[in-house]
Amino acid sequence: MTHAAAALDLRRPSRGGRLAAVLWVVVGAVLILDVLAVLFTSSMHTGIVVTFVIGVLYVFYGLSRHRTRPGAQQGPPRWLRIFVPCLTALMLLAFVYLAVLGRMDTASQEEDAVVVLGTAVKDGEVTPALRARLDVTVDYATANPDAVIVVAGGLPPGEAVTEALAMQRYLVARGVAEHRIIQEGRSTSTSENFGYAKDLLDARLGMEYTTAFVTSDYHVLRAAGIAETAGVRATHLHADTPWYEIPVDYVRESLAIAKFVATGR
Known part of the structure; x- marks a missing residue:
């Protein structure tokens, strides 16, 4: 040679x-x-x-x-050979951490109220991720028929109906009595979800009641922190994330957690 x-x-x-x-x-x-x-x-x-x-x-x-x-x-280049594997390792660790903690449900099925956190709707209909949260809520409503349900989510850009209205329609179509459901259709963030939901529940139930919230598995950790910051002491239930949304949703949540840690919001 x-x-x-x-x-x-x-x-x-x-x-x-x-x-x-x-x-x-x-x-x-x-x-x-x-x-x-x-x-x-x-x-x-x-x-x-x-x-x-x-x-x-x-x-x-x-x-x-x-x-x-x-x-x-x-x-x-050398910096890229270091950056890409390190970024990948950090993302995988974050994803596993969020998934494991997010599946540790704490709800007793005996709470006075349940807050369903909204996520995107498309063309006025609930998306697969939101449908998963609502299906968990239907099961909860059946197991706890006295619980008040707050569907929380405002008007997304480009949509004609609020997340809350789309959620209410879905629940009613699956047998949940409409009088049990309170719409919170002003919020644009998880923090506002809890803040506005608390105001509505205080008005309906007084100051002494117990609360659970329902959200996607990846979102449970941050949502619990935000609830505490908003003065809502709540247990929680998770909904599974559709498999094809896992990369996108977990990447987004990792960024949101970094922002929450940095700003408290």
């Missing part, structure tokens, strides 16, 4: 390196396709944008690891 051929061979990635490069490209492409799928059932939000950016980053990283042009630097 000549010196030139040997040098070129050193620049060529190993078989394991090539497989790793392909894996990064595949994961990135899956994330990009997942974002496109979620857009069919949800409106644009931060999680969609950031997940798309991460997918593009993975594709670029994988392709750069596979580069073998003679005379070119082998693979991605």
